[in-house]
Amino acid sequence: MVVGAVMALALAAGCSSSGGSHPAAGSDGSTAAVGGPVDVGAPLPAEVESRGKLTVGVKCDYPPFGYIDESSKNAGFEIDIAHRMASYAFGDPDALTLTCVTGSNRVSFLTSKRIDLIEATMNYTPERARTIDFSTPYFASGVKLLVPKNSPITSFRQLAGKSVISTSGATASLWLTRCMKDVKQTLFTQTSQALSALNQNRGAAFAQDDTLLLDLAAKNPGLKVVGDAKADSPWGMGVRKGDTRMLAWVNGALAHMQKSDYFWSEFRKTVTDPSVQRQFATYVPRPGRGLAYPSGSTVQC
Structure with a gap:
């Protein structure tokens, strides 16, 4: 898989960053100059709106989805999605705090309110869904x-x-x-x-x-x-259990991206090898074709 940067080794988990500069999204999901928030069909929770920033838990050692690049900035497929969500929320792709999480601490970071949501290569499982609420899927593996x-x-x-x-x-x-x-x-x-x-x-x-x-x-x-x-x-974003307003806004933002085919276009920017792109063409939601979580256990022996 070809990516635009090399993974940084010996990364300390738990670091935070505002990430790099990204163009904002227009009302149709296209790239546009920084402007106002985008209506995704659900209001942003008042607590997040008053803070003026989204706080997202992301992977920082997981290329090509979330990693620290050679210029010490957050980069990757999931990072670009997080910036797009900040554009929808505040009209500014950098109205965002990215907090490095790992598989073992991402849920505790969410439940202790250190982050607003998890976007960290997290497969849906019924066990996890008892502790947090999952958004609609945005990738699969x-x-x-x-x-x-x-x-x-x-x-x-x-x-x-x-x-x-x-x-x-x-x-x-x-x-x-x-x-x-x-x-x-x-x-x-x-x-x-x-x-x-x-x-x-x-x-x-x-x-x-x-x-x-x-x-x-x-x-x-x-x-x-x-x-x-x-x-x-499939992978989903995680929000706190019972936080219906945050879940509705996140799902609205993801639906907006799917409608504009943002996931696929961004994946192709991140992964430039055409043969690998073909392997994962069905791994992202696209207009008229979504992903669905399994009804039973995902851990089948």
Whole structure:
């Protein structure tokens, strides 16, 4: 997967940034000069409006979705979506505070009101939906394996009895816990730590979302992605349980982006390899074609 910047390693979780400068969105979802807020069909919650900024929890070590680029700014597909939401809310794409979160702390950051919403590569699961409310989906992915090029491992079933690297709170870790009880997990909070552990042979494989692993394999020629996708499900943004006003506004903003085909156009800007674009063409909502959460458990063994 080709992206416009290189992932920063050894990133400290919990940092905050206002991000880079982005053009605002016009009323039709197109790029326009900074202007007034955009009506998305639901009012912005008064608490957020009075503050004058959105506070969004994002990944900072997860290219091409959310990472810190070489100029030390937040970048990626999800970051661009966050800026677009700030444009809708305040007419200013930089009316935004981006807070770095990890798989293990993103929900606690939300419930403790350190952030207004989570936009951090979060797969929908019924278990998570008992704690937070999910927006409509804006992307989808599944879990695969990153292994050394010379590894004989080609599938999950070959991991039995082995040590596998993953990240705390990630869907990959949840699936391994439920479906491969004889696997010993070595857990980290950051992608850079997990990648270093794999390169140091501290595990037979690194289990994580396929989109991230494809990017890591492209940047690390000694690694490859293997295995059939497990626990594949859409990603949603998370808001506090019962916060109906925030959920309605977020869903309205996402519907506005879908109608203008913003997700697909932005994904193609972030991921420029046409062959990879074709692989993920059905992973984003587009006009007249949305994504839907599964009715049952997403962690099927």
